[in-house]
Amino acid sequence: xxxxxxxxxxxxxxxxxGLASVPTYAEEILDDQINDRPTTLTMIGDxxxxxxxxxxxxxxxxxxFVVTLPxxxxxxxxxxxxxxxxxxxxxxxxxxxxxxxxxxxEWKNRQQAISASGNSN
Numbered sequence: 001x002x003x004x005x006x007x008x009x010x011x012x013x014x015x016x017x018g019l020a021s022v023p024t025y026a027e028e029i030l031d032d033q034i035n036d037r038p039t040t041l042t043m044i045g046d047x048x049x050x051x052x053x054x055x056x057x058x059x060x061x062x063x064x065f066v067v068t069l070p071x072x073x074x075x076x077x078x079x080x081x082x083x084x085x086x087x088x089x090x091x092x093x094x095x096x097x098x099x100x101x102x103x104x105x106e107w108k109n110r111q112q113a114i115s116a117s118g119n120s121n
Contacts, residue, residue: 038099046099054093061085 038046065072065085072081096105 036104038097038104043099051093054089058086058089058093061089 062085065081068081069078072078092102096102097108100108
């Protein structure tokens with residue numbers, strides 16, 4: 001019985017130490033995602049592969065939105081459907097910086113909004 005108690009305590013202590021390091025690790029990953037600028041290869045891949053696929057998704061989403069609009073309007077969620085099927089893919093296709101991940105683009109947009117609000121004062 002004593003051996004089981006020791007192993008259980010050791011397991012709990014190991015788990016506590018391991019879980020304590022998770023936030024730091026997650027912060028490092030997020031920091032890497034934000035600070036790593038897109039490479040030439042990433043930009044080419046985005047322009048040649050991702051953007052045409054996102055354009056196709058935007059066109060398909062627009063078509064589906066138009067077809068399902070009567071049902072969405074009756075259900076009261078037409079705005080949510082538009083955001084999900086048309087606006088989201090459209091922003092990713094046309095407004096996201098070339099080669100940027102979603103996290104990098106959101107960070108860039110936040111920084112631009114902060115600097116714009118600072119300039120308007």
